[in-house]
Amino acid sequence: xxxxxxxxxxxxxxxxxxxxxxxxxxxxxxxxxxxxxxxxxxxxxxxxxxxxxxxxxxxxxxxxxxxxxxxxxxxxxxxxxxxxxxxxxxxxxxxxxxxxxxxxxxxxxxxxxxxxxxxxxxxxxxxxxxxxxxxxxxxxxxxxxxxxxxxxxxxxxxxxxxxxxxxxxxxxxxxxxxxxxxxxxxxxxxxxxxxxxxxxxxxxxxxxxxxxxxxxxxxx
Amino acid sequence: xxxxxxxxxxxxxxxxxxxxxxxxxxxxxxxxxxxxxxxxxxxxxxxxxxxxxxxxxxxxxxxxxxxxxxxxxxxxxxxxxxxxxxxxxxxxxxxxxxxxxxxxxxxxxxxxxxxxxxxxxxxxxxxxxxxxxxxxxxx
Numbered sequence: 001x002x003x004x005x006x007x008x009x010x011x012x013x014x015x016x017x018x019x020x021x022x023x024x025x026x027x028x029x030x031x032x033x034x035x036x037x038x039x040x041x042x043x044x045x046x047x048x049x050x051x052x053x054x055x056x057x058x059x060x061x062x063x064x065x066x067x068x069x070x071x072x073x074x075x076x077x078x079x080x081x082x083x084x085x086x087x088x089x090x091x092x093x094x095x096x097x098x099x100x101x102x103x104x105x106x107x108x109x110x111x112x113x114x115x116x117x118x119x120x121x122x123x124x125x126x127x128x129x130x131x132x133x134x135x136x137x138x139x140x141x142x143x144x145x146x147x148x149x150x151x152x153x154x155x156x157x158x159x160x161x162x163x164x165x166x167x168x169x170x171x172x173x174x175x176x177x178x179x180x181x182x183x184x185x186x187x188x189x190x191x192x193x194x195x196x197x198x199x200x201x202x203x204x205x206x207x208x209x210x211x212x213x214x215x216x217x218x219x220x
Numbered sequence: 221x222x223x224x225x226x227x228x229x230x231x232x233x234x235x236x237x238x239x240x241x242x243x244x245x246x247x248x249x250x251x252x253x254x255x256x257x258x259x260x261x262x263x264x265x266x267x268x269x270x271x272x273x274x275x276x277x278x279x280x281x282x283x284x285x286x287x288x289x290x291x292x293x294x295x296x297x298x299x300x301x302x303x304x305x306x307x308x309x310x311x312x313x314x315x316x317x318x319x320x321x322x323x324x325x326x327x328x329x330x331x332x333x334x335x336x337x338x339x340x341x342x343x344x345x346x347x348x349x350x351x352x353x354x355x356x357x358x359x
Binding site for chain 2: 013015035155177179187190
């Protein structure tokens with residue numbers, strides 16, 4: 001008996017995290033993206049500061065003025081009607097081609113606010129605290145310099161454990177960013193929303209992990 | 221901080237705590253349990269993962285809001301295969317080494333260091349050679 005949760009406890013817990021995160025934050029959970037944003041926090045903060053300093057109203061006014069100057073004021077009026085918010089119908093005299101984009105704009109969900117890099121850091125720190133609480137409460141917390149007997153017998157023991165873990169981490173880090181997601185982003189969040197890219201990615205990383213794990217049994 | 225920012229921060233803290241607590245108690249930080257999942261020697265963790273996806277999918281279906289799409293691109297499958305290899309060898313995906321270290325397994329620090337180096341290398345390689353728009357799972 002491992003003392004770990006049975007599947008019927010773990011499944012609703014993971015579903016609650018996956019769906020609840022999206023309902024609360026308006027984005028999907030993904031640990032590798034959080035890592036990537038935190039690691040490149042300087043670039044992220046620069047973008048956040050630019051975004052905060054950007055004057056939306058001033059930009060729209062300048063754009064309207066430039067459009068009126070180039071194409072005439074009637075064009076600005078048509079464009080304004082075309083992107084009118086939901087509940088305001090396009091004027092009957094508006095050209096069909098100009099009115100069409102309004103339907104697409106209305107159907108699209110409002111863009112979620114950007115996630116600050118501090119929130120990504122808080123997510124990673126909270127995962128640590130949650131794991132710490134779980135280890136202490138379950139009695140599994142133990143400071144140790146090994147990854148357990150299975151890792152030592154199947155992969156590497158002694159000093160070889162350290163470079164092996166590092167190499168595995170490099171592959172996981174490089175691979176998740178190249179694929180645009182990991183087991184939480186593609187696996188949980190993407191697959192539960194039936195996104196084709198996430199289904200393909202999950203099949204690829206899970207299938208590869210299965211093959212490599214069998215190789216560990218057969219080769220090592 | 222504005223109200224949406226506070227909501228995002230609170231959500232990240234609350235669900236980060238629950239996520240770390242859940243994956244640690246399911247056993248994703250235990251290399252032996254993970255290897256038994258990948259070799260189908262024990263279907264418990266597979267049931268937790270698959271059941272979690274199925275339940276969340278049902279919830280998304282009920283809500284019915286069209287989600288943003290992750291991108292299909294040339295790096296998707298090669299990247300996922302590299303990730304699967306690294307996960308099977310080290311027992312760590314980007315979140316799991318965090319709970320390994322939290323449980324007292326000091327060598328998980330080496331996996332985290334590898335993840336950091338791998339992510340930085342991918343960003344550099346993409347800027348220099350790949351030039352892929354890889355998306356980020358909607359984050």
